[in-house]
Amino acid sequence: MSFEFPLLSLIIWLPIVFGIAVFVTGDDRNAHLARWISLVGSVLGLLVALPLYTGFDSTTSTMQFVESHIWFERFNVNYHIGVDGISMPLILLNCFITPLVIGAGWEVIKERVSQYMGAFLVMSGIVNGVFASLDAMLFYVFWEASLIPMFLIIGIWGGPNRVYAAIKFFLYTLLGSLLMLIAFIYLYQTSGGSFAIQDYHQLAIPLIPQILIFVAFLLAFAVKVPMWPVHTWLPDAHVEAPTGGSVVLAAILLKLGGYGFLRFSLPIAPDASHFLADMMIALSLIAVVYIGLIALMQVDMKKLIAYSSVAHMGFVTLGFFLFNSYGLEGAMVQMISHGFISGAMFLCVGILYDRLHSRQIADYGGVVNKMPTFAAFFMLFAMANAGLPGTSGFVGEFMVIMGSIKANFWYAFLAATTLIFGAAYTLWMYKRVVFGAVTNSGVEGLEDISKREFALLAILAISVLWIGVYPYPLTDVMHATIDHLLIHVNNSKL
Numbered sequence: 001m002s003f004e005f006p007l008l009s010l011i012i013w014l015p016i017v018f019g020i021a022v023f024v025t026g027d028d029r030n031a032h033l034a035r036w037i038s039l040v041g042s043v044l045g046l047l048v049a050l051p052l053y054t055g056f057d058s059t060t061s062t063m064q065f066v067e068s069h070i071w072f073e074r075f076n077v078n079y080h081i082g083v084d085g086i087s088m089p090l091i092l093l094n095c096f097i098t099p100l101v102i103g104a105g106w107e108v109i110k111e112r113v114s115q116y117m118g119a120f121l122v123m124s125g126i127v128n129g130v131f132a133s134l135d136a137m138l139f140y141v142f143w144e145a146s147l148i149p150m151f152l153i154i155g156i157w158g159g160p161n162r163v164y165a166a167i168k169f170f171l172y173t174l175l176g177s178l179l180m181l182i183a184f185i186y187l188y189q190t191s192g193g194s195f196a197i198q199d200y201h202q203l204a205i206p207l208i209p210q211i212l213i214f215v216a217f218l219l220a221f222a223v224k225v226p227m228w229p230v231h232t233w234l235p236d237a238h239v240e241a242p243t244g245g246s247v248v249l250a251a252i253l254l255k256l257g258g259y260g261f262l263r264f265s266l267p268i269a270p271d272a273s274h275f276l277a278d279m280m281i282a283l284s285l286i287a288v289v290y291i292g293l294i295a296l297m298q299v300d301m302k303k304l305i306a307y308s309s310v311a312h313m314g315f316v317t318l319g320f321f322l323f324n325s326y327g328l329e330g331a332m333v334q335m336i337s338h339g340f341i342s343g344a345m346f347l348c349v350g351i352l353y354d355r356l357h358s359r360q361i362a363d364y365g366g367v368v369n370k371m372p373t374f375a376a377f378f379m380l381f382a383m384a385n386a387g388l389p390g391t392s393g394f395v396g397e398f399m400v401i402m403g404s405i406k407a408n409f410w411y412a413f414l415a416a417t418t419l420i421f422g423a424a425y426t427l428w429m430y431k432r433v434v435f436g437a438v439t440n441s442g443v444e445g446l447e448d449i450s451k452r453e454f455a456l457l458a459i460l461a462i463s464v465l466w467i468g469v470y471p472y473p474l475t476d477v478m479h480a481t482i483d484h485l486l487i488h489v490n491n492s493k494l
Contacts, residue, residue: 007051008065008081011091012128015045015098019121022114031113035106038117042099045124049095052088058477061085061484063134063198071138076193081132085481086262086332089474090255091131093339096463097251098124101244103456104347108243108354109157116157120244123149127252131259136184136195140177143256147173150245150253158240165233165240172223172233180220183213187268201267201488210272217265224257227317228287231310238306239359243350246302250309250342255335258316262328262485266320270489273321280321285414287314292421296428301349301359304429305342308385311418312338318415319400322407323490328482329475330399336474337384337392337467344381344460348374351453352433356442361432365439370446375434377449377457382430384464386423392467 018041025034056064063082071079083091101120109116126149129142147170155166186209187200194200205213223230234254238246266273273280291311298304312334319331351374352367353359368375384391387398397418404412438444449457467474 006067007048008067008083008128008132011045011049011052011095012081012125012132014048014125015041015121015128016125018042018044019118019125022118022121025114027114031110034114034117035102038102038121039099039106041121042102042124045121046095046099049092049128052083053092053477056083056085056088056477058085059480061481064088066134068134071135075137075195077137077195078135079138080135080196081129081138082134083132085478086485087131087259088477089332089336090259091128093255093336094124094127094131094252097248097339097343100343100347100456100459101247103452104247104350105242105244106452108350112156116153116242116244119149119153120248123153123248127256130256134197136187136197136200138195139197140181140184143180144174144177146253146256150249153245153248154237154241157242157245160240161236162240165236168233169237172230176220176223176230179216183216186213197263200264203268205269207271207275210269211275214265214269214272214276217260217269221257221260221265222283224260225254225313225317226257226310227283227314228291228310231287231291234310235303235306238309238346239300239302243346243353246346246350247343250305250346251339254309254313255339258313258320258331258335261317261320262332266489267485270491273489274323277321277323281318281411284314284318284321285411287311288318288415288418289421292418292425295425296421298425299361301352301361301429301433302346303359304361304425305345305349305385308345308422308425309338309342311422312342312385315397315400315415315418318411319396319403322400322403322411323486324403324406325479325482325486326399326406327403328486329478330396330401330403332396332478332482333392333399333467333471333474334396337396337464340460340463340467341381341384341391341393344377344457344464345385347456347460348378348381351449355446358442361429363440364433364443365435366437366443367434367446369438370443371448373454374449374457377461378430378434380461380464382426384468385426387419390465390468392464392471395468395471 022034022037066082069079071077126146133139151170191199295307316331319327384393387393
């Protein structure tokens with residue numbers, strides 16, 4: 001489907017233009033103006049993205065809203081963008097989260113306000129570019145560019161060890177991406193000089209080169225997800241990042257790795273995907289079980305939720321390599337759901353940190369006595385994180401477990417342990433922080449959430465409950481695309 005109005009370009013470049021406009025406002029004397037320009041830009045970014053959903057044809061797997069222009073003619077590099085049932089929901093998730101992040105930092109960020117707000121807007125546009133790219137080099141440019149705003153957000157507005165965390169985040173993701181670039185160059189030569197991603201899906205590549213390509217992609221995407229054992233950068237990045245940085249990192253940037261598997265690894269190297277599926281499933285189950293146990297031991301709320309993210313994203317990669325519709329659709333639902341739930345959990349921790357300047361579980365206790373409205377929201381998100389039926393956290397996990405049963409009972413058995421471990425570490429944290437008597441003078445002085453904080457949490461609560469009760473609008477748009485991908489991958493099976 002070709003679209004006359006350049007809607008996707010608008011979705012990509014409008015946040016970037018607003019981000020630059022925010023930078024231009026200059027120093028903190030214009031902080032109020034910077035905040036309002038950022039809010040207007042982020043809300044407009046969401047509004048212009050809504051026609052992606054309303055105008056989307058869910059009966060076809062072909063790319064829609066396609067735009068194509070010559071970029072570097074000599075190397076056949078094109079500005080080629082479009083969306084399908086996999087990329088479109090992720091773009092909407094990104095556009096949805098950005099205004100919430102701007103709102104979360106509205107009163108909290110008091111220094112370099114324009115740079116902080118502008119960085120999130122620029123990153124939003126870049127991430128939209130990653131999800132929309134249909135040219136490998138365009139994808140790579142957006143992929144690498146997405147590192148820069150987050151590196152600055154962690155390194156400038158982060159905690160005491162922010163420089164260490166920012167450099168670790170940057171190096172892990174950059175080094176993994178270099179092998180992906182080598183794979184693109186090989187595919188460019190093999191395809192006769194094309195960087196069009198869809199051309200790569202049609203290549204008949206022998207098994208050994210497929211395995212090498214798969215491994216190159218794996219090192220790039222596994223770091224982003226992040227999969228065990230290349231997950232160690234994530235807890236450090238989350239702990240040091242400001243609240244908005246943690247929200248975007250968990251809700252959006254981790255999804256870039258999952259998206260990469262669906263756009264590149266599975267369709268370009270289908271035989272290698274089947275050949276290495278047992279290894280991928282094993283790594284995913286280790287993340288689900290082992291990282292869940294590590295989360296139980298955490299004394300820092302942010303670090304606990306960070307490890308929780310690794311465990312939940314293990315469900316995503318597990319679903320990808322089951323090669324059935326339940327697994328793949330469940331993994332996609334889990335990615336969207338995790339964006340809502342993890343974003344909400346980090347916002348809740350940020351609200352407490354803004355008041356008491358501590359993330360240590362031991363420094364709290366009896367919060368419900370002083371912040372009953374906050375405690376109610378936090379309870380909902382904690383339950384969703386534990387996979388309570390009726391919340392979005394249950395839908396994706398249930399679908400992946402159903403897909404696991406079709407593949408192997410023991411996969412499902414091990415995957416289902418997340419319902420136990422997730423409840424254990426999430427609800428134990430909640431119980432120690434929220435319930436009981438007020439334990440110290442800091443908690444005694446807490447005030448309940450403001451109208452701004454209430455609005456942010458209410459929007460996320462509605463989203464979590466909506467997908468939990470009625471996931472059809474989400475699963476409907478991805479169904480045809482995932483079915484087409486499964487036919488392609490399974491027909492190539494050795």
